[in-house]
Amino acid sequence: MSTENAATFDCPECDVSAPSTSVPYDSLGYVVCPVCGYAATPDPERSPSADGSPSTGD
């Protein structure tokens, strides 16, 4: 059995799942949701959250 794990696009907006090969892409090459039109663009401003509490145990 040869099962090909094709990449799947999961839309965070409408929660639809579709094979990446059957979804449209915008001019920038990002996946566009075929249902709601959500473009999977990365966040332009992604600050590294320094939200780590140094818990070295007790």
Ligand SMILES: [Zn+2]
């Ligand atoms: Zn969608």
